[in-house]
Amino acid sequence: MVIDEEGNQLGELPTREALEIAQDRGLDLVEVAEKANPPVCKIMDYGKFKYQQQKRKQEAKKKQTVIQIKEVKFRPKTDEHDYQTKLKHIRRFLEGGDRCKVTIFFRGREIVHKDRGLAVLERVKEETQDISKMEQAPRSEGRTMNMMLAPIKK
Incomplete structure (x- = not known):
């Protein structure tokens, strides 16, 4: 199952075809849910995705209180x-x-x-x-x- 960068479902595609679509758009194919049947993959900019995850972690860390x-x-x-x-x-x-x-x-x-x-x-x-x-x-x-x-x- 493949999802494009806007969140639209492209349906079930062979891995090769999904990789080609991602490369044509200059993005990466990332497996989001491996345990699902069929596995769910998303076309996205992986570097940007990791950066956003890191920013979310930092924000959560700022909001937590440390009790001494x-x-x-x-x-x-x-x-x-x-x-x-x-x-x-x-x-x-x-x-x-x-x-x-x-x-x-x-x-x-x-x-x-x-x-x-x-x-x-x-x-x-x-x-x-x-x-x-x-x-x-x-x-x-x-x-x-x-x-x-x-x-x-x-």
Whole structure:
């Protein structure tokens, strides 16, 4: 099955004849649907076709958004002012559309007081619940405790 450059069907033609028609017009014969019965071929400028495909891919790439994961680290003994500053950073990241990983890092014997780290994570969750949802519950890995927050889609 052969289709010409304007989209008109020329019908079922032998391959040689279709190639000759394409060459007479100074174009290429391109197989569009090989699995169809009979296979569908189109007479077109292949270079121009590839160029247009590349341009479409670039346009699609421009429109996509890349979501990054930002990380904010706390300690169980983080003071109130430092906590508020880090909370502002978390809010800014979430409002910007990025996911935020909140990490509590335990040093030395602080690891015994995991409840304090969990309390900090719960407080962060409560204070950001208007703009975020918890994507991953707090979980402990070695000397760190992590929680993932994702922005709420509006």
